[in-house]
Amino acid sequence: MTQDRNPSAGGDSSAAGQYHWTAAGPPAAPPEVALAGRSNVGKSSLLNMIAGRRLARSGKTPGVTRRVNVYQLPDLNLVDLPGYGYARASKTRRELWGREIERYLLGSKDLRLVICLVDSRHPPSELDITLRDWLSHRNLPFAVTATKADKVSRGGRQAAERTIRETLSLGEEVPLIFTSTVTGEGREELWRLIQEAAAAPRQVPTRLPQPPGVSPSPPLES
Ligand SMILES: Nc1nc2c(ncn2[C@@H]2O[C@H](COP(=O)(O)OP(=O)(O)OP(=O)(O)O)[C@@H](O)[C@H]2O)c(=O)[nH]1
Numbered sequence: 001m002t003q004d005r006n007p008s009a010g011g012d013s014s015a016a017g018q019y020h021w022t023a024a025g026p027p028a029a030p031p032e033v034a035l036a037g038r039s040n041v042g043k044s045s046l047l048n049m050i051a052g053r054r055l056a057r058s059g060k061t062p063g064v065t066r067r068v069n070v071y072q073l074p075d076l077n078l079v080d081l082p083g084y085g086y087a088r089a090s091k092t093r094r095e096l097w098g099r100e101i102e103r104y105l106l107g108s109k110d111l112r113l114v115i116c117l118v119d120s121r122h123p124p125s126e127l128d129i130t131l132r133d134w135l136s137h138r139n140l141p142f143a144v145t146a147t148k149a150d151k152v153s154r155g156g157r158q159a160a161e162r163t164i165r166e167t168l169s170l171g172e173e174v175p176l177i178f179t180s181t182v183t184g185e186g187r188e189e190l191w192r193l194i195q196e197a198a199a200a201p202r203q204v205p206t207r208l209p210q211p212p213g214v215s216p217s218p219p220l221e222s
């Protein structure tokens with residue numbers, strides 16, 4: 001089941017009528033795990049691999065996922081975010097996507113983990129670095145997956161891991177999982193990580209203080 005969680009359109013999984021109230025109050029909303037990364041990196045494909053079925057639409061051309069889409073699993077919601085860095089989108093569109101991503105990340109009351117996807121064949125881009133910094137400045141828990149691992153030789157793994165860790169300045173405590181939707185690599189490790197994160201308490205994002213007279217921090221560029 002999917003819901004379009006477009007903040008500007010007012011969509012929300014906690015919409016009235018969805019939950020049954022009991023004497024103890026409404027049941028807690030399921031925890032959310034979001035997938036973020038540049039366009040075409042493999043977010044929707046990875047979401048389908050995690051879910052074990054084809055929920056999200058994926059495609060050869062970048063810019064397939066343009067909204068915040070929430071997919072409900074039994075005890076967990078997976079959130080497919082629009083891809084950033086889609087060169088052929090207009091500047092206005094990219095700014096809109098950046099704002100949607102940011103509004104979701106700051107606005108979700110149930111977010112437990114952001115999975116940042118990077119392509120295992122290439123060094124992370126400036127936008128990947130921006131997202132990683134943005135998340136850690138706001139104290140939002142994140143992990144990294146290196147996608148399309150079937151395209152990297154066993155021998156090339158170590159170098160790829162080093163490049164990704166160095167470029168994104170990842171400490172040892174940040175999980176980095178190689179994944180492939182072709183071979184199924186990484187599925188179990190990622191699933192364990194997701195379960196752990198879903199069981200952990202929610203981390204409220206830190207609102208960055210603004211010096212007087214300075215407008216709020218600019219939205220994530222998409
Ligand atoms: N070889 C290989 N191809 C993959 C893998 N994951 C995704 N792809 C391919 O990469 C392309 C993009 O995949 P998507 O899942 O649509 O990527 P996305 O990040 O959701 O893209 P946007 O919605 O445009 O942001 C598709 O052609 C996929 O088949 C993988 O693990 N290995």
Ligand SMILES: [Mg+2]
Nearest residue numbers: 043044064065
């Ligand atoms: Mg997609």
